[in-house]
Structure formats: structure tokens, C-alpha cells
Amino acid sequence: MRKNIITVSREFGSGGRSVAKAVAERLGFDYYDQEIIMRVAEESGLAKDVVAEYDEYMSHKNSLLFTLSQSGGGSLYGALSFANMVQMAQTKVIKRLAEKGNCVIVGRASDYILRDREDCLHVFVYANKAFRADRIVNVYGETDKKIENRIKDMDKRRKLYYSSFTGREWGFCHNYHLSLDSSVLGIEGCADMIIKAVETAQ
Amino acid sequence: MRKNIITVSREFGSGGRSVAKAVAERLGFDYYDQEIIMRVAEESGLAKDVVAEYDEYMSHKNSLLFTLSQSGGGSLYGALSFANMVQMAQTKVIKRLAEKGNCVIVGRASDYILRDREDCLHVFVYANKAFRADRIVNVYGETDKKIENRIKDMDKRRKLYYSSFTGREWGFCHNYHLSLDSSVLGIEGCADMIIKAVETAQ
Numbered sequence: 295m296r297k298n299i300i301t302v303s304r305e306f307g308s309g310g311r312s313v314a315k316a317v318a319e320r321l322g323f324d325y326y327d328q329e330i331i332m333r334v335a336e337e338s339g340l341a342k343d344v345v346a347e348y349d350e351y352m353s354h355k356n357s358l359l360f361t362l363s364q365s366g367g368g369s370l371y372g373a374l375s376f377a378n379m380v381q382m383a384q385t386k387v388i389k390r391l392a393e394k395g396n397c398v399i400v401g402r403a404s405d406y407i408l409r410d411r412e413d414c415l416h417v418f419v420y421a422n423k424a425f426r427a428d429r430i431v432n433v434y435g436e437t438d439k440k441i442e443n444r445i446k447d448m449d450k451r452r453k454l455y456y457s458s459f460t461g462r463e464w465g466f467c468h469n470y471h472l473s474l475d476s477s478v479l480g481i482e483g484c485a486d487m488i489i490k491a492v493e494t495a496q
Numbered sequence: 497m498r499k500n501i502i503t504v505s506r507e508f509g510s511g512g513r514s515v516a517k518a519v520a521e522r523l524g525f526d527y528y529d530q531e532i533i534m535r536v537a538e539e540s541g542l543a544k545d546v547v548a549e550y551d552e553y554m555s556h557k558n559s560l561l562f563t564l565s566q567s568g569g570g571s572l573y574g575a576l577s578f579a580n581m582v583q584m585a586q587t588k589v590i591k592r593l594a595e596k597g598n599c600v601i602v603g604r605a606s607d608y609i610l611r612d613r614e615d616c617l618h619v620f621v622y623a624n625k626a627f628r629a630d631r632i633v634n635v636y637g638e639t640d641k642k643i644e645n646r647i648k649d650m651d652k653r654r655k656l657y658y659s660s661f662t663g664r665e666w667g668f669c670h671n672y673h674l675s676l677d678s679s680v681l682g683i684e685g686c687a688d689m690i691i692k693a694v695e696t697a698q
Contacts, residue, residue: 420669470675471681472676472689473672473674475672479674480696480698486692487692490692494682496681496685
């Protein structure tokens with residue numbers, strides 16, 4: 295079946311967002327990334343900065359388990375943490391965007407949310423640590439010297455976000471149809487590979 | 497750097513071997529698969545059928561831990577099980593084959609053995625269970641009715657083989673540069689993608 299929805303999950307610093315943008319431009323597809331935050335805010339009734347805080351990165355303080363432990367486990371309202379409200383609204387928003395077709399959606403566990411649609415190609419972009427550190431400093435412009443710790447922290451939080459949302463393991467091939475190492479294939483190269491996969495997919 | 501060595505790891509039933517063969521033919525590369533068993537037998541001094549038994553599939557009875565427990569932990573000779581002798585010989589054979597370049601090597605943890613060579617492209621081919629079950633019956637000609645159990649057993653044994661050999665987790669994206677779902681991309685499609693990656697890789 296023709297894949298007219300592409301989800302791109304990516305490691306922080308891998309350049310996955312640039313890959314996704316290039317693919318959308320080349321295919322003439324809509325591109326959904328940070329504007330999802332605004333849509334989720336509208337859907338959930340939460341403030342945009344609250345949604346942004348819970349968007350894709352989980353600290354243990356945001357987890358359902360933490361909220362439950364704080365509420366003594368007795369309050370459903372307490373248990374339904376901001377994180378869960380954001381996840382529920384994200385699910386609705388992403389399913390609605392997918393209905394329109396011809397789009398590239400970045401992150402937000404969209405591979406999981408859209409797992410039952412046969413018109414989706416799910417892609418994961420990752421890279422080795424040296425490539426990521428270089429991009430974080432020279433492309434994203436971050437100046438923190440402890441770049442290794444920054445990568446480690448972001449990986450940990452995104453992993454926790456993904457597993458709490460999906461029950462799946464972050465970075466495991468079976469979550470995706472195609473996984474690409476951007477440190478070997480390059481940013482434009484990864485975009486080429488995804489276009490090729492769209493042409494190839496059955 | 498030009499990738500003139502391609503390793504193809506694959507799930508049982510995914511068609512990864514057919515993908516690897518097609519890539520070797522199209523690139524005019526040497527193709528190394530089951531003949532590695534004969535070379536490992538020569539290298540290790542073990543009989544070919546013993547090597548074949550320990551080739552890529554581990555049962556718990558083949559593990560170092562099991563051998564140690566049987567030998568009371570006192571005998572280094574006992575601890576150096578057939579599985580470990582096969583692994584040591586496989587490492588030598590695969591490194592020697594890689595030295596010649598321009599080749600496709602199937603399985604046998606070759607992605608791990610050759611992890612420090614920059615002229616390698618490491619690929620993983622996998623598929624959903626329905627696609628694998630169909631190939632196992634209709635292409636490989638197996639007639640066992642409990643095909644789900646067969647897949648489960650093979651996955652478990654290959655996972656154990658890989659993790660005991662490498663200390664890595666089987667099926668995790670970071671072990672490879674490119675991972676392909678053959679149930680979505682097709683056998684020829686996966687071959688196309690690998691050729692594209694060889695042209696693209698930096």
C-alpha cells in the first residue's frame with residue numbers, strides 16, 4: 295500500500311528533524327513538528343508552556359507512578375497527571391492529522407499512535423555520539439561543555455517518555471519499518487533513503 | 497568512506513539471506529554464508545557437524561555458564577566449550593574474509609566482529625510474524641504446523657547466541673547502520689535500499 299504518511303522518530307542530535315523536513319519538501323507533503331504543541335494545547339485546554347514541558351521528554355517527576363505516589367493513590371484526578379493529559383491529546387491530534395494524509399510527522403510516539411494504519415512508513419533516525427555532539431554544538435548552537443551528559447540525559451528522558459507512552463522499547467528495530475544511522479548515511483542521504491523506501495514499499 | 501564490506505544480520509524467515517545474495521550479485525561482491533561453517537571447521541579443528549550445531553543458534557546447553565556448571569567451574573578446558581571455540585574461530589575467519597574486501601557476509605555476529613572497520617555497512621533485515629510464517633512454509637518448505645512456536649524458538653536461540661557473543665541486544669538499531677522491514681519493503685526492495693545506502697554512505 296502507498297505510504298502517504300511518514301513518521302520520523304529521532305535521537306536528539308541525530309539531525310532527524312532536518313531529514314524529516316527535507317523529505318516533506320521533496321515530496322510536497324505537510325510537515326508537522328513543533329506546531330503539534332499548539333494543537334495539543336487547544337485540544338487539552340492546557341497552557342502551551344505546560345504542553346511544551348511534557349512534550350516528548352519525561353523526567354521521573356512527570357510519570358504516572360510519581361503522581362500516584364504523591365496523591366496517595368486515592369485520587370483519579372491526581373493520577374491523571376499533566377503528562378497523561380498531554381499524551382491523550384497528542385493521540386487525538388496526531389490521528390486527526392494522519393486522516394488528512396500526505397504528511398511527515400516528527401516524533402511524539404506517532405509510530406505507536408498510528409501503528410494500525412497501513413498507509414504509514416515509520417522511520418527512526420539515530421547516530422553515533424561524536425556526530426550528535428558535533429551537531430548539538432555546531433548546528434544547534436548549544437555551548438554547554440558537558441555535551442556527553444546532555445546527550446545521556448536527553449536519551450534517558452526520551453526513552454522514558456516513549457516507554458511510558460507505548461510500553462515499547464525505544465530504539466528497537468521492530469517499532470519501525472526503516473532505521474537509519476545519519477552519522478554514516480548523512481542528512482541528505484537519509485532523506486534519499488526515505489524517498490526510496492516510499493517508492494519501494496508494498 | 498566507501499563501504500566495500502556489507503554484513504547482513506537477519507531474523508529467521510525474513511528473507512534476509514535472499515536480500516544478501518541479491519546485493520552480492522548486483523554489486524559483483526563475494527558472498528559468504530554457509531560456507532563459513534566449513535572454514536570455521538578447518539580453523540578450529542572441530543568436525544563440520546559440530547560447528548554447524550553451534551552456528552548462530554544457541555540453546556542454554558551450549559552456553560559457557562552451562563559448561564562451567566557441568567565442569568564444577570574448575571577446568572579451563574571444560575569451560576572453553578564448543579560454543580566458545582566456534583566463536584573464536586568464526587572471529588578469525590570473518591576478519592580474514594573482510595581483509596579481502598568487496599563481499600557480503602551473512603550473520604554470525606559479523607556486525608560485531610567487524611565493528612571497528614570503517615569500510616563496513618552493517619544491515620539488519622527483519623519482518624512481521626505473518627510474512628515470516630508465510631516464507632517459512634511457502635519458500636523454505638517447512639511443514640510443521642506450529643509455525644509460531646518455531647519462530648519463537650529460533651528468535652530466542654539467535655538472541656541468546658548474539659548476546660552471549662557480543663554483549664549487545666539483538667534487534668537494537670544501534671548495532672547496525674541500516675535496518676529494513678522486508679514485510680513492508682519486499683526482498684528486492686531491501687536489496688535496492690542496501691545498494692542505495694552503499695552509494696550514499698559517507
